[in-house]
Structures are given as C-alpha cells and as structure tokens.
Amino acid sequence: MRIALLEDEHEQAQHIQAILAEKGHDCDSFATGQSFLGAVLHRSYDLIILDWQIPDMTGIDVLKNVRSQLNWSIPAVFLTQRDSEVDIVCALDAGADDYLSKPARAAELIARIHALARRSNPDSDKEVLVYGPFEVNTRQRVILLHGELLTLTDKDFDLTLFLFQNQGRLLTREMLLERVWGLARDINTRTVDTHMSRLRRRLGVNPENGFRIKTIYQRGYRLEAIRANETTETNEDRAANA
Known part of the structure; x- marks a missing residue:
C-alpha cells in the first residue's frame, strides 16, 4: 500500500516508516498539516496515518479537510500520545477509522492497517x-x-x-x-x-x-x-x- 504519514518528530517518522517498509508498504512522511494536505489531495494514497499535535494545525483539522475536500473515505488511523476517552471519541467523530497510542508497536500497527485495507476494499480478491x-x-x-x-x-x-x-x-x-x-x-x-x-x-x-x-x-x-x-x-x- 501507499501510505501518507503526518508526524512532525523526525525519529518517530523514521521508526514508523521502517515498520511499514519491512512489510512492503511505501510511506511518505510529512511534518506539517499543510504539506500533508498538499500531497494527499493531489497524489494517490491507500491509507493515511495522523499525529494529533503538529506545528501548524491539529490532526483533527487535517482529517476534516481530507474528508470534506476528497469526498472519499480513505482509511485514516490516528497514532498519537493523546489516549483519553474524550480524545478517541473526538477523533472517531471527525472521521478516523482507528486510533492507536504511541509508541507504535510494530505488530499491532501492521495488523490494524491490514484490517482497514480489507474493510475498505472487500472486493480486492474477487475475480x-x-x-x-x-x-x-x-x-x-x-x-x-x-x-x-x-x-x-x-x-x-x-x-x-x-x-x-x-x-x-x-x-x-x-x-x-x-x-x-x-x-x-x-x-x-x-x-x-x-x-x-x-x-x-x-x-x-x-x-x-x-x-x-x-x-x-x-x-x-x-x-x-x-x-x-x-x-x-x-x-x-x-x-x-x-
């Protein structure tokens, strides 16, 4: 899959990219909401991963922009340190499909991504x-x-x-x-x-x-x-x- 990652911490971004690359996924990383939106709205991605707290806007605002402008339900996962029930509900209400807490655990992240991919494209194995x-x-x-x-x-x-x-x-x-x-x-x-x-x-x-x-x-x-x-x-x- 081609995945877009919104993560402003360089080491975190490299860690997540390494996890995804090991399973054969291509991942482009972006440190700001504006650069992320510029890419996602004009390129072709199969899934997006969002941090909540980034320099120029919140991950929630980024997701709302994606949902309103693309008019398409690209699978979206939040990966963030914010893990309260209120935060999780807020993200899901904004259109997130899944929510994970940092630090990223490789096996869980990959399993969640693959599950979302199957749900978003149930006909992928049909002839x-x-x-x-x-x-x-x-x-x-x-x-x-x-x-x-x-x-x-x-x-x-x-x-x-x-x-x-x-x-x-x-x-x-x-x-x-x-x-x-x-x-x-x-x-x-x-x-x-x-x-x-x-x-x-x-x-x-x-x-x-x-x-x-x-x-x-x-x-x-x-x-x-x-x-x-x-x-x-x-x-x-x-x-x-x-």
Missing part, C-alpha cells in the same frame, strides 16, 4: 466485479456491458478498473498518471485527458448505464453513480460523450 450493467473480469482483463464484450486496450482496462474501484473519489491527473501509467507525478501531459475522452465513448459511460465520468475543472475526474431517477444527461455529459 469478477459487477458495477451495475458493467462486469469486470480481473483475471481475463475484459469488461462486459449488458453482456457484450467491450473493445478496450490494456491501458483502457487499467484505467476503467481504477475508476470503478475509486468511484465517488476525485482523481487528479497526477494520481492517474502515478497509479495507471506509473509515471512521475510532475510530468505535464495530456495523456490522461485523451484516454478519458476515448474511454467515455468506448465504455458507454452515461446516465442510461448508471454512471458518468465528471470532469472537475483544473483538478481531474470523478466517476459517479447515477440514481435511477437521474436519467437526463446534463450539458456537460453530452459534451463529454460527443
């Missing part, structure tokens, strides 16, 4: 994933729409699967370049936009099929499920699918 009329076979790497095989390239498949697995989440171009293309996030390219435009047509992503790919101005894209009573295309939908 066939169903999203409305779309059927995605992860082993054969094919996608069916209403039982009909779609003609897609390997990269189209990877992008489609990533969109479905992250539906409702704002995906920046940097995130998509990293996770689908494996490119450095500072590369300036229209690759994402070109593929997304083509994918809209090839997939038949429209309200009639229960989904739309929404363009978020100057930020990226979000795959949205459409409720049964939302069958009228917006001007944006018509333009995107033209």
Whole structure:
C-alpha cells in the first residue's frame, strides 16, 4: 500500500516508516498539516496515518479537510500520545477509522492497517466485479456491458478498473498518471485527458448505464453513480460523450 504519514518528530517518522517498509508498504512522511494536505489531495494514497499535535494545525483539522475536500473515505488511523476517552471519541467523530497510542508497536500497527485495507476494499480478491450493467473480469482483463464484450486496450482496462474501484473519489491527473501509467507525478501531459475522452465513448459511460465520468475543472475526474431517477444527461455529459 501507499501510505501518507503526518508526524512532525523526525525519529518517530523514521521508526514508523521502517515498520511499514519491512512489510512492503511505501510511506511518505510529512511534518506539517499543510504539506500533508498538499500531497494527499493531489497524489494517490491507500491509507493515511495522523499525529494529533503538529506545528501548524491539529490532526483533527487535517482529517476534516481530507474528508470534506476528497469526498472519499480513505482509511485514516490516528497514532498519537493523546489516549483519553474524550480524545478517541473526538477523533472517531471527525472521521478516523482507528486510533492507536504511541509508541507504535510494530505488530499491532501492521495488523490494524491490514484490517482497514480489507474493510475498505472487500472486493480486492474477487475475480469478477459487477458495477451495475458493467462486469469486470480481473483475471481475463475484459469488461462486459449488458453482456457484450467491450473493445478496450490494456491501458483502457487499467484505467476503467481504477475508476470503478475509486468511484465517488476525485482523481487528479497526477494520481492517474502515478497509479495507471506509473509515471512521475510532475510530468505535464495530456495523456490522461485523451484516454478519458476515448474511454467515455468506448465504455458507454452515461446516465442510461448508471454512471458518468465528471470532469472537475483544473483538478481531474470523478466517476459517479447515477440514481435511477437521474436519467437526463446534463450539458456537460453530452459534451463529454460527443
């Protein structure tokens, strides 16, 4: 997993990173709330770990920012010296999924992280994933729409699967370049936009099929499920699918 860590004490951050690295996880560490938010809101992480007391804001404020701006329930763990019942309740009410007290105990931290990962992605071990009329076979790497095989390239498949697995989440171009293309996030390219435009047509992503790919101005894209009573295309939908 790719994990973002908010920890202002350098030795603590190195200790946690070493624990995670031993189990094969990549962990980026940040010492301030602003630097952490700048990364999490524009890059692609599978889980975040938060300290409570940091120089520029509280971990609670950071988590609230993440929840409000991403509109996506990325798993979040608090790892902090504050361990009163009031503090734990406050963190959970703010949107934390788990709460651990310092010092970090390696086996417990890893077990909690793996448990959260399983809960946040219960379909990770399934061969066939169903999203409305779309059927995605992860082993054969094919996608069916209403039982009909779609003609897609390997990269189209990877992008489609990533969109479905992250539906409702704002995906920046940097995130998509990293996770689908494996490119450095500072590369300036229209690759994402070109593929997304083509994918809209090839997939038949429209309200009639229960989904739309929404363009978020100057930020990226979000795959949205459409409720049964939302069958009228917006001007944006018509333009995107033209």
